[in-house]
Amino acid sequence: MARKAARSASFNIVIVGQSGRLQYEALLFVASLRQCAPAFKGRVLVAEPQPGPLWSSDPRINKPDVRDSLAALGAQIIPFESRHFGGSYPYGNKIEALFALPADEPFVFFDSDTLITGEISDVPFDFARPSASLRRTGTWPQPELYGPGYTDIWKSLYDKFGLDFQSSLDLSQPDEFWARYLYFNAGYFYYRCPHLFGQRFLDYALAIRDDPPPELVCQSLDPWLDQVALPLVIHALGGGRNALPAGFLDGSVSCHYRLFPMLYARESDAVVQVLETVSAPNKIKKVLKGSDPIKRMVYQGRGQKVRALFDRNNLPRREQAIRNRIKSEGFWMR
Structure with a gap:
């Protein structure tokens, strides 16, 4: 059961909307928010990638009736440029979209394939301590039999960015078991400023993609790059796995x-x-x-x-x- 909580301070909600299935998922998300969270008074922002050299076709929402319906529900479509990812890695949208949000305003990002199922204003966010979804399995890394294990792989990333590895561990979990290491699903995350979070997210993701540590030589980063960088970002900004009480997101208030x-x-x-x-x-x-x-x-x-x-x-x-x-x-x- 989710615990009752004081109302969170005002914050913005952001999802990505673009051509194809995401535009319909975005509409369902906003409709569910309006139905299930009538107390929410913040802005609902639908971040829309714009055409450019990193897209082979126009990624914008291409159904006028979807745009009209989003507007009727009070959502604002905001454009953003794809400078680093685009069509080759669309999961990078959630990184680049953050720079289109208002700076210094708390935000919660959700994947568009999410429903809001309860009053999100009751979620006790501490926007100074970021976190993300713990509804995940051990999808990354996949250690090779004679290669580096979980500890060596993750520690190489913490070392690369000058972060304290030991304090990120869940010592209640056994050594070399995936859940001992800080790992999230990127279906939601939040922080006090989208630009600070976005810059750290972008810097880490690009550095991992373009210059990975040797320990990652056998590891796939597609589609996992965002979920490899995310725990490092959250740890660097003072957050962690227990920053948000259980039972709200991925519980009574949202469903990815x-x-x-x-x-x-x-x-x-x-x-x-x-x-x-x-x-x-x-x-x-x-x-x-x-x-x-x-x-x-x-x-x-x-x-x-x-x-x-x-x-x-x-x-x-x-x-x-x-x-x-x-x-x-x-x-x-x-």
Whole structure:
């Protein structure tokens, strides 16, 4: 159960919106925020990458009805330039978008494939101590049998940036087990200033990409670069894994669902109800039907067929097993 908390100070919420599925996910995010967090009075900013040499096609939101619906819900679309990542690494959007936000104003970034399911103004953010999502698995690094282990890989990164490695460890976890090392999912993160956070995030990500320590020679950075840099940024800025009480984000207040088949397979009845309630009004339904996954999963009932395949109290331990079951039934969609 989430604990009751005093209302957080005013802050901005930012997501990325661009052509393709993200524009529809952004609309669902804002609709869920308005439905479930009526006390939130901060700005809702949809950061939109602009065309340029790092994109092979125009990345801007290309459906006028999506733009109109976002505006009707009080969201502001803000442009940003892609100077370092763009189409070759779109996860870099969440780094470069931060520079389009107002400086010195607290922010919370969310991935667009998130639903707000409770009153976000009640989340007890300490914006001086950043943190990020702990709803993650040990996706990086993947140590080789005769190569550097978790300790050597992570320590090489802390050493590269002059950070104290020892204080980042969770000593309740065993040595060479992934959870001992500071690691987040980048589905949300927050801080007191987007420019300070963004500059540190950008500097670390570029340095890791362009000049990685030798210990990373066998490690993939695509798509993991943002999640490799993120814990280093948070540690450098005085945050950590326990900066935010459990039970709010990735709990009663937000759900990072990632893909609609996975939402229906594993999320709670409350999350499914939020999705189906906020997508029901005719005004928004006409727009969201432009997304084939939303049309089929939500409006044509495929999601409920997926849901019937699984017992939420006894889900397969591995996500891949859930995906494979959905695919075997012919219900998989991205």
